[in-house]
Amino acid sequence: MPELPEVETTRRGVEPHLTGATVTDVVVREGRLRWPVPPALAATLSGLPVLAVRRRAKYLLLEFASGTLLVHLGMSGSLRLVAADTPPQKHDHIDLILDGRTALRYRDPRRFGAMLWHVGPVEFHPLLAELGPEPLGDAFDxxxxxxxxxxxxxxxxxxxxxxxxxxxxxxxxxxxxxxxxxxxxxxxxxxxxxxxxxxxxxxxxxxxxxxxxxxxxxxxxxxxxxxxxxxxxxxxxxxxxxxxxxxxxxxxxxxxxxxxxxxxxxxxxxxx
DNA sequence: CTTTGCACCTGTTGGC
DNA sequence: TGCCAACAGGTGCAAA
CATH class of the missing domain: 1.10.8.50 (Helicase, Ruva Protein; domain 3)
Known part of the structure; x- marks a missing residue:
């Protein structure tokens, strides 16, 4: 599914529910995505409020004071917001628990997506550093x-x-x-x-x-x-x-x- | 540096 | 109905 419009639609859908919310836990049921999901993600993120949800190319960027969570939906990924006690279905690999009540639930049957943690300016992350201009920006014409x-x-x-x-x-x-x-x-x-x-x-x-x-x-x-x-x-x-x-x-x-x-x-x- | 092809993985579809 | 091959919207990487 995810081409750029879907990724941006996803960003707009989740952003109001994430910004200002605090991550209270991260549940990784399946961490074998395109790259292994950092094992310490729960410890890294717990207690931190989401400052902003941005997008660069098809990467969603969840910004925290101490770093950025890069999320890519790959070929079959999706994000949704559910009550934290909603039973996960097949391929629901990761939950970011928000304020103990809501889960940002990541589903990706093909596991071509990614969830990575980066400390420092995210534009220098190796996956983002060499990217060309945004198609909708003035830098592309x-x-x-x-x-x-x-x-x-x-x-x-x-x-x-x-x-x-x-x-x-x-x-x-x-x-x-x-x-x-x-x-x-x-x-x-x-x-x-x-x-x-x-x-x-x-x-x-x-x-x-x-x-x-x-x-x-x-x-x-x-x-x-x-x-x-x-x-x-x-x-x-x-x-x-x-x-x-x-x-x-x-x-x-x-x-x-x-x-x-x-x-x-x-x-x-x-x-x- | 550019170009090409592969790899990662599961699910769906269409032909026999 | 079952089986198998081909294909699916991404993209990093190695090899040529």
Missing amino acids: ADTLYRASRGRTTSIKQLLMDNHVVVGVGNIYANESLFEAGIRPGRAARRLTHADCERLAVAIKSILARAIEAGGSTLRDFVGASGQPGYFQQTYAVYGRAEEPCHTCGSLIRQIRQGQRSSYYCPHCQPW
């Missing part, structure tokens, strides 16, 4: 995309998914943005004109912003035990629509493989 694409033989779609160039653009939104910009995913990055980069940067910002808005408007169930957290069924222009007609021109959407991942495009609306 047509110029940065144009410069980043010069001399690059890789495809524009793979360049978009390179975290050094821009963060938070995963497989779905790389495909959707390229459709909106009218550019084929397989085109060499170095062949993009400045005008292409302009349309693409605008498309990325617009699509991500719209998806976050949609997530916010259907935001629910971060508090409580019912159903999945407040994600949303998004309708896509090309992603997952192989052999289906393009909503714009009726041509059949094509699917190709790029770097072991599926890409989708409309042969008419994305001429090259």
Whole structure:
């Protein structure tokens, strides 16, 4: 699930319940995530109030006075708020107990996610230090995309998914943005004109912003035990629509493989 | 430095 | 119905 809009939706959902609350315990039922969850996490966090919940790329950052808890949802992770005595279900690996009553519950069937503790300025954490600009920030625009694409033989779609160039653009939104910009995913990055980069940067910002808005408007169930957290069924222009007609021109959407991942495009609306 | 492919893990889907 | 292969939205890392 988690692409950037879901991560940001999650942040907005949990932030009001976390900020100002004090961690009273941490229960780790399964600590084998992408990296081992620090065994001393309960001792580290107990008694500390959450100062803020921020996001960098797809990392959620829970800030405390003495350090930062980095949380990544990987491919299948989710966070929700439940009463602390709610029985955990399968794959509910970690609870942050807040004020002894509420649990911030981390679920991740595939365990590709992460929960790491960092002391010191979090922007210097090795996982964050080399990241490119936020897609919705002013530091990412047509110029940065144009410069980043010069001399690059890789495809524009793979360049978009390179975290050094821009963060938070995963497989779905790389495909959707390229459709909106009218550019084929397989085109060499170095062949993009400045005008292409302009349309693409605008498309990325617009699509991500719209998806976050949609997530916010259907935001629910971060508090409580019912159903999945407040994600949303998004309708896509090309992603997952192989052999289906393009909503714009009726041509059949094509699917190709790029770097072991599926890409989708409309042969008419994305001429090259 | 860039590019490519693998690895981590479980669950779902589709074909036979 | 059962079995098996292929695939799934992330991303760090090693190797070429």
